[in-house]
Amino acid sequence: MSTEDKEFDGIKQADNEMPYWWKLFFVLAIFFAIGYSIYFFGFSKWRNADHFRTEVAEHEKKFPKKQFQKNQDGSNPLRGNAEAIAAGAKTFKNICATCHGAEAKGDQGIGPNLTDSEWIHGDYDDAIFTTIMEGIKQENTKLGKGAMPAHKDSIGEEGIYQIMAWIAEKNPSLKKVK
């Protein structure tokens, strides 16, 4: 059946050529789509990843990350800070208590007592800061009860100073400086 004969409800369907402007527009649209894709993925800064990067950069400019302020002499800046002591107690119970005991008394039989006046790796803030940050390697251990893991990545500087504030509160023999 030729389309010219198509009739329904008294309406006849014609078979005219598409107008020239319409076809031209169609072809131009295809070229535009190709060009646009090349521009978008190759050269524009309009992609999600770019947006994300600019927004993060703007946010960081507006709210700069606070650098933890350390003391020149290596002493613990959080000594005596009640909030820090409470936070340090919590971290200690979560992470250190398995080896040093919940109250740091060494009652687990692995890590030594941290509340007495005997210190084997230094009795001042900077020394125990290094011990906790870096851990104690097998070859540097003195008690022969195993090594102590490093905590610089799992806890970080501020968290370690909080723990030290808690220890200092329980143990007056921990000196500020050497």
Ligand code: HEC
């Ligand atoms: C896997 C067990 C283990 C864990 C977990 C652990 N320690 Fe230790 N720690 C040890 C051992 C063992 C020693 C003693 C090493 C040696 O023989 O010299 C030690 C030593 C120390 C010392 C030195 C004590 C001194 O007398 O000089 C400090 C301070 C200390 N630990 C603090 C911590 C803190 C704070 C944490 C938690 C962030 C922690 N430790 C987690 C096992 C551990």
